[in-house]
Amino acid sequence: MKYLKPWWSDGGSLLHFTILLSLAELRLDLDLDLDLDLYLLFAPRTLLGDELLLRNGQTSHISALSPFPASGGWGRAELLHPKCWERDPAAPPEGRLLREVRALGVPFIPSTRVDAWLVHSVAAGDADGTHALLGAAAASSAGGVGAGLDGVSQAAPGGGGGPRAVQSSSLAAGEEEKAPAEPTAQVSDAGGHASERYQNGTDAFFSLEDLFQLLSSQPENLLEGVSLGDIAPLPGSINDGMNSPTHYNVNFSQAVSHDVSLHEAMLLCSDNTFRRDPVARTSQPQEQILQLCSPTTNTEQTFPGTNLTGFLPFVDNQMRNLSQDHLYDLDINIFDEINLMSLATEGFDPMEVSWLLEEPGYDSGLSLDSSNNSTSVIKSNSSHSICEGATGSSSDLSHHDLEGAVGGYCPEPSKLCHMNDRSDCPFHGDLAFQYVSHNHTYHLQPSALESTSESLSWPGKSQKISRYLNDTDRNLSRDERRAKALHIPFSVDEIIRMPVDSFNSMLSRHYLTDLQLSLIRDIRRRGKNKVAAQNCRKRKLDVILNLEDDVCSLQAKKETLKREQSQCHKAINIMKQKLHHLYRDVFSRLRDDQGRPISPNQYALQCTHDGSVLIVPKELMIPGQKKENQKGKRKNERKN
DNA sequence: GCGCGGTGTCATCGA
DNA sequence: CGTCGATGACACCGC
Incomplete structure (x- = not known):
């Protein structure tokens, strides 16, 4: 998230992209560092009425129409991932959110905050709640979302809020901390729309138009030129939304459930054709996708021959303005995670899964659910991404996992292309991005992969793999490399040595995907057990050594006793001898009555x-x- | 190639 | 009931 934040702050392009992708009914695997107001934007109604713990330690009660506290001290509050709350037995009221969502049978999407919330929102299925959030969104939009969506940023012209929308103090985009927002009564048209519809309670779906209106309230007017049209009656069919670029009603329950990878999403967007046919998707030229990975890629290169930029000028502008670092960060964060998630998905050869996910001898590994997930393998003819370790990326997931492979074969490095490689890493058209269906429920099922990985043998694999590692990575333990690959924000040593209470609270304080949590717990378990095994062996060795010492001492004692016994026997014999001599001596002196001896x-x-x-x-x-x-x-x- | 010791990991048990 | 430590068993690796 730290990588995305600057880009986000630069103009909310990520959110724009999110929406763009959502329009294409594509799922987005991003971890957006969203702040509370955006959470409220997307949050289901179950959040409303709950108390939120604010950063300043105070609590805020969220009302339907005014998510912001009536008084100051709002600052910037952050919600943790609801699954983290769920894990915390002392969960605050927000923890109920997930339970309610689960009660609805809606799969949770741990890797995506936005669409997870969207799913939750749709799952809530209550128009009032949903549009209450839209009202909140509009309120948020009054302040703009440019500054990391802190809910308090520049008041955009025409921006406004819901009935009790908040206009923040004017703060430049990108500022980290904002002054507490003072509730005002400024109502924008956009906010009016949303809140009005909230009040009407007309439907259960988000209108992307609302979101675009929210976005268009940014100072940069990034959405300028996008014809939004009037708010259309909802719910619109997804095809309606898809076929008309100016009509953005999307059934998110359908949209989100129709999962594709971000790469695919980008591809589809680049083609400006929101194809829904899986076959058509796979027929897209895959090379276009990775061109976005290249730091030298500009928008035209990314979307060659498309009118995407004309369709969404903000994308063009923002893509032009993006620094290479931003793209690099996007690359690392998005593609790595998506890669990782994709690895755990279905339709993938188990051997390849284990090869990509498992370390040599690694049994539980990332504990991916192989039963529910689809997997796509990413291969290309790029020859340098793995074997040269050219990227040096800290998030070199597949890079690292190549090292950790336990599989039935040793793929040539040239056949593998890491997503992070931004230089020239075109996907192999035959293998890249087959139609995949993520369900993003990455539950643990270590045994599945364990059995797979353990059943496979790869003689000499570690030597071969170790060649792919640079010196730095080679010095890391496998768990450290895994943690590094998954961007786990704690050191392995921390994870292992931390007391259980601190450990649990640490987990609850951070937004972590299921995969990360699984890995963290595995790391902790393995680390603890490793120490325990070392101690056990040490103790066992000590016991053996002590027993050997005991044997030695007992043998020595035995010898001593034997010597003492022999000495005693000798002394006894001497005494007997002396007694015998004395006896003889006494008899020799004795005489009877006649004087005879x-x-x-x-x-x-x-x-x-x-x-x-x-x-x-x-x-x-x-x-x-x-x-x-x-x-x-x-x-x-x-x-x- | 085989044996051995060291190590990591998992499963299991008991506290 | 969940967690943790201890430990046997197994696999792997290096010598």
Whole structure:
């Protein structure tokens, strides 16, 4: 979004383009950094009546006709993506929005704020609500949308608002922060239209005319020359809207559901023919699309031979005024994300999906829903985009994912063309932009791709792929490269180490697509598990080492005890020897009554308890009797 | 080519 | 019931 913001601020061209694409019933995969007033423009009525948390910490109650607070302090409020609110258990009231939308069974489109809101708006299906928002839109248009649609910008001539529209203090377009808007009663024609129809509650569809009137209120009058005509009765059929460039009634429920890629959208726009036939779409010359990617491309190059610029002069003007950086930023943000989304879509060979999305050995990866999504592969004959890493783009998704491929084959780099490559990267006509149908419900289903990727083997793939990486990318971990590719605004280290509370609040504070959230959670899970595995192995190693130490110490102790035992045996033997010598010595000194020596073979010495020593004949002294006598003596001694 | 150790990842279990 | 850490199992990689 940060890339789009300057361009947006330069003149709201992006929104114009959005509408242009919407006219062609094409979906737009953009993450627009829209501010609250534009949210209100597109927001469904479910937002109305809710409290909004403003940047200044205050809350604002949104009424149907005046989304702006009655008093100052409005500043610039930002709504977070409703899915983020949903994830937050302590979600503010806006969180109800998504639940209500889901209750209607309307698919949420995480990658597109504008059309997501449009879907929500249509899903709300309430004309009052819808046109209340149009009233708000008109109110917003009174202030213009040039300055990043802060809701407070220059008051355009003829601009106005709804019944309680707000005219902001005059601030130049591009200013970051605006003074609090003071509610006024200036009513513009455009706002009058919208609010009037809101009050009438006539239909449930946006009128693109309202939007163009909103846009035309910009100081630059970018829509000057666009014949808007009168507000047509709604709902107009989509064909009505499509066939008449001056008639902009679009059933957004149909328009948004008819998904195509932005590239395709641009192609169709460039042809100035809002073809609805998928076959016809694929028959368009694809080369025109990528010419927009080129920083040297001007409008004529982008839309050769078309009268698009005549049809929408603001496009021409803005395209002329766009700097290369703007185009570059557009390229990075839009095409990368669209590429990524397209990768997860249906109609794509699973092997190619895994090849593009998976790293070597990467099992869960981006966790794309392979069951619901269509996929288009983008290939071209451009030979340098991958293998040379020429772009150095920070959002080199497919570039990176090439490195991470786990697939059944190793495509030649020359067959792959990264969308970011703006120099000369014409699409291969045969492969690029087949008719795709995004549903943009990128739910997680890691197992699908896991099984696919894990079942495939690609010997030596990492070596081959690593050649495609520049030194910088090679130093990054796979998750870091994935995070980089998806523009995840947090570092991998942050994601992993952050406490769970901070982590959840961080996620809720940022608008993140399902894909980004999935990757972030995968990164966190893998990172935590990696650390846990390292700790586990460390502990296991410590246990093994400790056990080895224990074994060593026990063995040493055993040896010591053995030595002590042998020493004790030796001491005992010495004592026995000494006792034997003493015994012999005593007998040698003993004499009987006749003075003859007493033989130790016939007599034995017996010690009595009182210390006296008796000479007892051996035949009278059986060893067993000896012990019994001794025991009997002890008992008698105890009794006594 | 094979074996081994290191590492990352996933599945599972228990707190 | 969800989260997190621990751990077994497996695959991959480098030596």
